[in-house]
Amino acid sequence: MLMLLRSPRQYFRSQFDRILERNIPANNSHQLTQRKLFILPTKTGLGFIFATALVWLVGTNYENNLALAFSYFLLALFHVCILHTFKNLHQGILRCVSASPVFCGESSEIQLVFNPGRLSRQSIQFSWPDGSVLVEDFGAEKEKKITLFVPTKYRGWYKPPRLVVETQHPLGLWRCWSLVDLDIQILTYPKPMVSGPMPQTITNKNEGKLHSVHGGEDFHSLKEYQPGDSLKHIAWKQYARGQGLLTKSFSAYVDTRLWLDWDLLVGLDREARLSRLTYLAVDAEKCGADYGLRIPGIEISPDKGVNHLNTVLKSLALFEFELEHARRDTQRKKN
Amino acid sequence: MAKVEQIPRNCFAWLLLALIAVIIPHGLRLPVWESIALVLVLTWRVQLYRGVWTYPNRLVKTVLTIGSAVGLFLQYGTLYGLDPMVALLMISIMLKALEMNKKRDVIVVIFLGFFTTSTQFLFSQTVFAFLYALLCLALLVAAQISLYQERQLSEMAEAFPMAGKIVLQSIPVMLILFLLFPRVGSLWAVPLPQSDATTGISDSMSPGDFSKLSKNGGKAFTASFDGDIPAHRDLYWRGLVLSHFDGRTWSPNRWGSYPGGELVDWVDSATSKKADWRSWAVPVGNPVDYEIILEPTHQPWLFSLPLAELNHDETGITRNYTWIKKGGVSQRFRYRVESDLSYEMARNLPPWLRQLELQLPDDFNPRTVATARQWAQEESSTEALISRFLNFITREFTYTLEPPLLGEHTVDEFLWQSQRGFCEHFASSFVIFMRAAGVPARVVTGYQGGEKIEDFLQVSQADAHAWAEVWIRDRGWVRVDPTSAVAPSRIESGIRSVFPRSVNNPLSMEAYTHISLLNELRKQIDIWDYNWQRWVLNYNKDNQVGLLEKIFGRVSAWHAGATMVFGVALIIGLITAYYWWQTRPKPLPPGLAEFSKFCKKFKNSGVERHTGEGSRDFAKRASSKFPQHKDAIEEITRLFERGVYAEDFEALKELKVKVKRFSLK
Structure with a gap:
């Protein structure tokens, strides 16, 4: 009732969604049976009816049987087309083969297979709302692979909207379509966000390279004073000897293996941290460095290579993604 | 422009073909300048299609549109009328075709094409016109199909089988709609086709007119009788009566009014009131009922056997007892007639009318006038005078399609010098002779006879004829045909018996009656056309x-x-x-069918076979879920594998039995 009060359009929309849920539940493969297909005249179809009506007016006003017969011919054509448009989709089998993982906001490449069954089919259009569009013909009994791209909107297991399979063949008077839920889950990595270099992690073990670092414990060398150096570190002894103003520099063993550490990105929220970690992981892989990942509950030890990167990215993608989805849902409902 | 919006090249090709097909039947009817303009625009379109020329800019389009509208207005004097409207339609379809560069434009052109195709029927309703329209329809449909096909030009043929399939499947649906769709009749008045090019008998008669008609041929009308067809010599189809002679040409009396009532008594089926003067002609009892389908003549007169009664609105009877139609016959016109071949008119001719029917121009044909006066004194009665004249022409005269040209005194030259002529010469000279002798007489034009094909009568322009009517006291107007005196077989069995090859128009099928195959074909076409008219066009x-x-x-x-x-x-x-x-899905091979039946028994049990799951994997899962059926499951799986993979028929048979017996309960 509340829905109805909001707007009839929304009410019908939700009713239609309910029919879709019932008739076309999520499944990896769908045979397009009559329950799953919808058919309505197109704008062209309505124009055709208008033209037919004009011809009929000529026929009836001139009491001209042939013009009348011609208008009935057009009307018959209109009716016969329902059948041809419908049968162009009817009983085709659509199956999802794969969906490539992508960074959020990019388009995932989706591989589908359409099996036309025993009829050849023409001009079937596959499309995703705001995704790519593909029009294909199919010979009888000839399965064909279809590649489509669909943009992702949020990270985690992204569920794209229903795929639109439609045809207006043969005359464009009718549009037969189905909104198919192929139960596709796209592994969507967080959107990479450029950030500064990862703060390096200090380790107590004697491994790694020696690096001059503020806060190191062991004296390393002296260097010329520069304004801004801490007064505590000025080598007063050398100054007294008249060697000029020098600063003592200290060093520590620094872990050269990069740790992409959740805790080091202080002051950022979950998504911002994930985005930065994603960027750093990709960047580190590009540079050829070893890198590990530390996020709450998950530690992946440093390594490199494509498989490693994928593991890291997948962990980032799926980290508390249900929470994020829930948050988005409540936000959407509020709007 | 997005690819989806572009017009595929195969569609262009079909559309061009369709446009040409749609334009041709109208093209012959359009003003010459417009036909030329259409060809030029079409050429432009082809060049555009080939990428040689460019699209017209806005200025050119505006000039073309306004120019052609003004041209049509100047040509026709109005834009309201069928011909100017069709001409305008042709121009708009071509200009739209010229500027189209989007799919939507193509749709508009195709729909205009449908409409234009239907207007062909306003001018011709023959079987061929209908078949031709179906061809246009198929081409337009092919264009529309290829619009959504995205093919190369070389693959354009792909659209046609589909178009043919749809068109053929539509035919039975169309038939049902045609037979049963409610008929509402005319909703508002519409302009009818006008034509300056009238066909058939005109409203005047000069020497040479009828022989020209006879040579041209062409269908005039068909008549189907309820009973037997009357004898050929009785088939005088009266068209119009000519009473005024100017020395060369006969024309009807131009009465402004007629004392004692209206000139024409229009049929009013609501009141069925008839004018008093119509009862003056009394039928003697030789009734015939028939139906006539008249080809368009663009002239008002209707043809009928003597003393006809029509009961069709928009028709009326003149004081000469001929029938006319309001607005002229611009489309095939069908009317029923009740005639009485014999009738009497006992009344006297009013003096003023008598004077009109005795009218002769001064100073023409002096010798004829003198002879007529002399013979009138010598003969005792009108009848005797008539037979003397007929005897005179029987002896000396020749009936010919190629009469010599006549000078100023046409009748004098004909009667006393050339003595060779066609029906109009005989009728004209007879009437003038009679008038000179003081007997009221007039020329009647129409058709005589007709060709019997199956059970109907086909009357051709070759049967056009002129004869005379003479006023005889107490009998009224009596038909006298001087031609019958010269060429009796013309009246007894038709013009072809006298001139087997009278029609010499190479475009008329009637010119080839001497080739029996073509003659049979001509008759067959006439039969089709007649039945077409009877069953299709007359369906109401x-x-x-x-x-x-x-x-x-x-x-x-x-x-x-x-x-x-x-x-x-x-x-x-x-x-x-x-x-x-x-x-329908192909039946599964034996074995597989049984096994899938077996798998279906697990429906809603928790272990359903996944797509692509092997039989053994499934059996393992099923057995672990239903250990009590383990043996049966394994047995069936084993039989299935033996039967299908080792092609063991015994195993298959056993499998069938086992599957049937198997139950989870």
Whole structure:
């Protein structure tokens, strides 16, 4: 009732969604049976009816049987087309083969297979709302692979909207379509966000390279004073000897293996941290460095290579993604 | 422009073909300048298609549009009228075709094409016109199909089988709609086709007119009689009466008014009132009922056997007892006639009319006038005078299609010098002779005879004829045909018996009557055309009611509607069934069928076979879920594998039995 009060359009929309849920539940493969297909005249179809009506007016006003017969011919054509448009989709089998993982906001490449069954089919259009569009013909009994791209909107297991399979063949008077839920889950990595270099992690073990670092414990060398150096570190002894103003520099063993550490990105929220970690992981892989990942509950030890990167990215993608989805849902409902 | 919006090249090719097909039948009717303009625009379109020329800019388009509208207005004097409207339609379809560069434009052109195709029927309703329109329709449909096909030009043929399929499947649906769709008749008055090019008998008669008609040939009308067809010599189809002679040409009396009533008594089927003067002609009792389908003449007169009664609105009878139609016959016109071949008119001719029917121009044909006066004194009665004249021409005269040209005194030259002529010469000279002798007489034009084909009579322009009517006291107007005195066989059995090859127009099938194959073909075409007219073009509300009565015994709108919907649904259902049969799933090979039956028994049990799951994997899962059936499951799986993979028929048989017995309960 509340829905109805909001707007009839929304009410019908939700009713239609309910029919879709019932008739076309999520499944990896769908045979397009009559329950799953919808058919309505197109704008062209309505124009055709208008033209037919004009011809009929000529026929009836001139009491001209042939013009009348011609208008009935057009009307018959209109009716016969329902059948041809419908049968162009009817009983085709659509199956999802794969969906490539992508960074959020990019388009995932989706591989589908359409099996036309025993009829050849023409001009079937596959499309995703705001995704790519593909029009294909199919010979009888000839399965064909279809590649489509669909943009992702949020990270985690992204569920794209229903795929639109439609045809207006043969005359464009009718549009037969189905909104198919192929139960596709796209592994969507967080959107990479450029950030500064990862703060390096200090380790107590004697491994790694020696690096001059503020806060190191062991004296390393002296260097010329520069304004801004801490007064505590000025080598007063050398100054007294008249060697000029020098600063003592200290060093520590620094872990050269990069740790992409959740805790080091202080002051950022979950998504911002994930985005930065994603960027750093990709960047580190590009540079050829070893890198590990530390996020709450998950530690992946440093390594490199494509498989490693994928593991890291997948962990980032799926980290508390249900929470994020829930948050988005409540936000959407509020709007 | 997005690719989806572009017009595929195969579609262009079909559309060009369709446009040419749609334009041709109208092209011959359009003003010459417009036909040339259409060809130029078409050429432009082709060059555009080939990428040689560019699209017209806005200025050119505006100039073309306004220019052609003004041109049409100057040509026709008005834009309201069928011909200017069709001409305008042709121009708009071509200009739209010229500027189209989007799919939507193509759709508009195709729909205009449908409409234009239907207007062909306003000018011609023959079988061929209909078949030609179907061709246009198929081409337009092919264009529309290819619009959504995205093919190369070389693959354009792909659209045609589909177009043919749809068009053929539409035919039965169309037939049902044609038979049962409610007929509402004319909703508002519409302009009818006008033509300056009248055909058939004109409203005047000069020497040479009728021989020209006879040579041209062409169908005039068909007549189908309720009973037997009367004898050939009685088939005088009266068209119009010519009473005024100016020395060369006969024309009808131009009466402004007629003392004692209206000039024309129009039929009013609502009141069925008749003018008093119509009862002056008394039938003697030789009635014939028949129906005439008159080809368009663009002239008002209707043809009928003597003393005709029509009961058709928009028709009327003149004081000469000939019939006319309001607005002229611009389309095939069908009317029923009741005639009485013999009748009497006992009244006297009023003096003023007598004077008109005795009219002769001064100083013409002095020798004829003198002879007529002399013979009138010598003969005792009008009848005797007539037979003397007829005897005179029987002896000396020749009936010919190639009469010599005549000078100023046409009748003098004909009667006393050339003595060779066609029907108009005989009729004209006879009437002038009679008038000079003081006997009221007039020329009647129309057709004589006709060719019997099957059970109907086909009357051709070659049968055009002129004869005379003479006023005889107490008998009224009596028909006298001087031609029958010269060439009796013309009247007894038709013009072809005298001149077997009278028609010399190479475009007329009647010119080839001497080639028996072509003659048979001509007759066959006439039969088709006649039946077409009878069953298709004449199908109307009454026939529709009759048809429904035949099916149901009684008729209501509900019956008609239900039958129509049921009929259409039935046909579409049949086509659907055909496709369903084509797409039915192939039966599984033996073994697989049984095993899938077996798997189905696990439905809703928690272990359903996944797509692509091997039989053993499934058996393992099923056994672990239902350990009590473990043996049976394993047995069936083993039999299935033996039967299918080792092609063991015994195993297959056993499998069938086992699967049948298997139950989870």
